[in-house]
Amino acid sequence: MRVPKHIGVIPDGNRRWAANLGLNKAEGYDKGLDPGLQLYHLCKEVGVKEITYYGFTMDNTKRPALQRKAFTAACINAVKMLAKKDANLLVVGNSDSPMFPKELIPYTKRTKFGKGTIKVNFLVNYGWHWDLGKLTTEESALKSNSYKGLHSSDVSRIDLIIRWGGRRRLSGFLPAQAVYADFYIIDDYWPDFKPQHFYDALEWYRGQDITLGG
């Protein structure tokens, strides 16, 4: 079976999930941790080489403080959880800002945990304009599939993006690495993650041709 090398994960719908249950929107984020871990294990099992999780963005930090604190805490916990697994882990985001949690500074250099079997990228206080804004002509950046010159230069081209929560858009997710990616949308909210979602996405991906823009 043809398996994507690199999967991008947009774990959307935490707030809508909470609101549907009559909870405060901020209470949805914590329910995203277990799905993230399950997905990590599934990816490792089928031989995916790299996963990128969309944690939170600079845009997201403009939300009410209660929500901001909740998603920041969930991301800190998620990264620490992944650091207990086999993972070659990197947190990518604007760490010059007070919105970037201090606890995650040590993870902004790629580090092998366990056997480091799978490359895991986690976007925290990420902004697409921040990412592209580092490009300079001097570096003759972005020759075809090299991402030299981006803040996210250590994140590879993405093969498959899976988005939960039914929306069909990138919401600023890694514009350069996503240019050739196939999008698979799952209507269920991220806290309602099921392994079958992942298998359905893989099955669909298997039927796509890969042209890389050719």
Add this chain to the structure above:
Amino acid sequence: MRVPKHIGVIPDGNRRWAANLGLNKAEGYDKGLDPGLQLYHLCKEVGVKEITYYGFTMDNTKRPALQRKAFTAACINAVKMLAKKDANLLVVGNSDSPMFPKELIPYTKRTKFGKGTIKVNFLVNYGWHWDLGKLTTEESALKSNSYKGLHSSDVSRIDLIIRWGGRRRLSGFLPAQAVYADFYIIDDYWPDFKPQHFYDALEWYRGQDITLGG
């Protein structure tokens, strides 16, 4: 009815359409002209302010010469056809390359034709790496929704991208302007365009929330 201000059009499936009819793949491109014109009229009718057509890319020019000549001719004809309508027209692409058709050089400066009612952008020999490669930190490029510093800086943020031909990806289409765009996919091939496709896309778009990453 909430109407998208700016629609991006990925007119895919010309080659598959031709192959299905037992024609040479190159014969499909010419059949894309009339759909392009129909779509222009529909957009104008409902009050869309800007359309961007994905003509061909630097990647595409690596295809067999017969195909390359056919899609280049189709793009030249499409631009000339739009220049006979009300359009504030701009061709965006790498015009320093021999792959850029000389006939379209005059259109690389935005020009009003007729009443210039609707902004029309047409990508010709476009490359996402070429586009982003112009960015320089000196220009403090890409402050939120300004695209200053891009080769495509005169193309606005896209609200809705409609892709024909069933594939669910951007294929390098304007990565910066597409970051918040909603994607609507039509399984039919572009030469099989029907006005209903467009109305279905508008209807779907109307049901989407607009957060711009917030």
